[in-house]
Amino acid sequence: MATQSPFSWAAQALPQMAVHFQPPAWVVDETLNRLVLFLNHVLMSEPEACQRLARQKGQRIEIVWQAMKLQLQPTAAGLLERAAFEGFDLRLTATQDSPLDIVAALARGDKPKVRIEGDVQLAAEINWLIDHVRWDAEEDLARLVGDAPAHTLAQFARKAMEALRSFVAQRAPGTSVGAAV
Template sequence: MATQSPFSWAAQALPDLAAQMAKQFSTSFHPPEWVIDETVNRLVLFLNHVLMSEPEAMARLARQKNQRIALVWDRLELQLTPTPAGLLERGRFDGFDLRLTVTEESVTTLVSALARGDKPKVRIEGDVQLAAEVNWLIDHVRWDAEEDLARLIGDAAAHTLAQAARQAASALRSFVAKRPGTELRTGGAA
């Protein structure tokens, strides 16, 4: 005779509860303006660090100098301008040459898509050539975390940590892909 676990309700209720809590938190929590400002500054520094390791990416961005790029998601907007050196600087401007708006509103769905390695759905407005260059950057420029880590702790230790991180990311992608109902949210077979 099979008995039902007293915790079987948790397997069904906890994912829904977590999604509801994440949605409520994201709509009610507003970090202070200075936190957002400093986070954006660090993000631009990180993007430039990654770009500096790719001369082709810098050359492509240099050709788009002084263009106004607005990246928008939910209530956040990041305004960037390519520099003549092929890097990005934070801008503050009205209007845009290219506006990329992430259309997914749910934080959990967006994070799940990114964990699977999918690109988020984006609405594109503006200059087609600039959009093609940004798409090329997204498709071809990657952060080599292992190389940066090797500068700090050495090649062997960095390789070991990077390999463990790749295995963890693979396990996370596999877990997210196997979640019930994932096919419906990603536009798979109905």
């Protein structure tokens, strides 16, 4: 005789809560500030990316997901700054509502699905950045703990990411598993 788990209600409620969860405005604002700082940190490690972004100085980029909106403008230094503006030159709207679907796509090595509106040239530059700029977490970690421990931790993280990709691939049959980080 099969018995039902006492936590089966949680398995059913969790996806619904994830879709409808709204954090406080100050949490969203601070998270977006940290995200921009992180993006600029990654961009600074890639001179070509900064040059390409500097050519787009003053363009208005809007990234939208559900009720959240992040407005960015490239600076003369080739970095990004948060801005507040009306209209846009480029709007990227995430079409997946569930954060779990977005995380699953990223874990597979796929790009989240987005709707693109606006300047085609700016969209091509942003796509180039997404395709070519990568965060070298191992290098940043090596500055803190040294090369050998950073290499060991990075290997562990790569194996954990591969295990996550494998798990996601098993949960969603018919999807391909992305390349290792």
